[in-house]
Amino acid sequence: MHPTDNAKNPFKRISVSDSPKTENYPPHRIRSFIRRESRITAGQQRALNQLWERFGVDIDFFEFDPDQLFGRRAPLILEIGFGDGESLISMCATNPDMDFLGIEIYRPGVGHLLLRAAEMALSNLRIICLDAVEVLERYLPDECLNGVQLFFPDPWPKLRHRKRRLIQPAFVSLVVRKIKAGGQLHIATDCENYAHAILAILKATAELENTTANNEFSQYPPYRPLTKFEQRGKHLGHSVWELLFIKRPEMPKKGTLF
């Protein structure tokens, strides 16, 4: 029986060949993104049609199985909101011993990434084109990731839009649940007040430990390629704040040692 035949199965069949489905989106949830579907080029649409089968993940499995997805067992890094994906492509190429799963809701960006991934013949990259919150809540099992990276999440600078910011305490708790003990959470932003808000959230998350001795922002790690959004900001003179935290090993609960 196909898992989606089971009425109790919480995962509905979702495919990127449809525009991302959000009609079942919980009405109370504020989205961290807006749709910009009209900007897709003919080449990007062709890539979605022709290359999705090779790199894309349709959520029609009952259980997420990275070993099956990549055909091997390797450390798995999730990148949320990769934009046009150039920095993710570069990380995949320089880290062939690691696997990368990218989630991006913006189809033109996914199309661009698919073209580049095919050009580079990458075998360690898979893509999901859906809202990352939905994927984390409904698809990824707990403690399946060695690292999560979010580079330049939409800053939503206007005060009235801040509720749209992706990085909020509930989202961080959800992300942390998906990371294995000892795994890394890496966030970078060029929006100063967002950076401070994120730092406060991460510091207040008991499962996380800052990698810096002073419990503040990190230095730029040279292994992180610059992203398109970041380069645009740098031309405008923006600074960048890096946050690098590790998920602590689980502490034994009181009274459970013996």
Ligand SMILES: C[S@@+](CC[C@H](N)C(=O)[O-])C[C@H]1O[C@@H](n2cnc3c(N)ncnc32)[C@H](O)[C@@H]1O
């Ligand atoms: C400011 S852009 C940065 C893109 C890229 N990381 C870079 O630095 O060039 C943020 C990206 O996050 C994506 N995004 C925002 N909310 C998302 C969500 N809930 N699920 C998936 N992608 C999301 C947007 O579509 C956008 O491409």
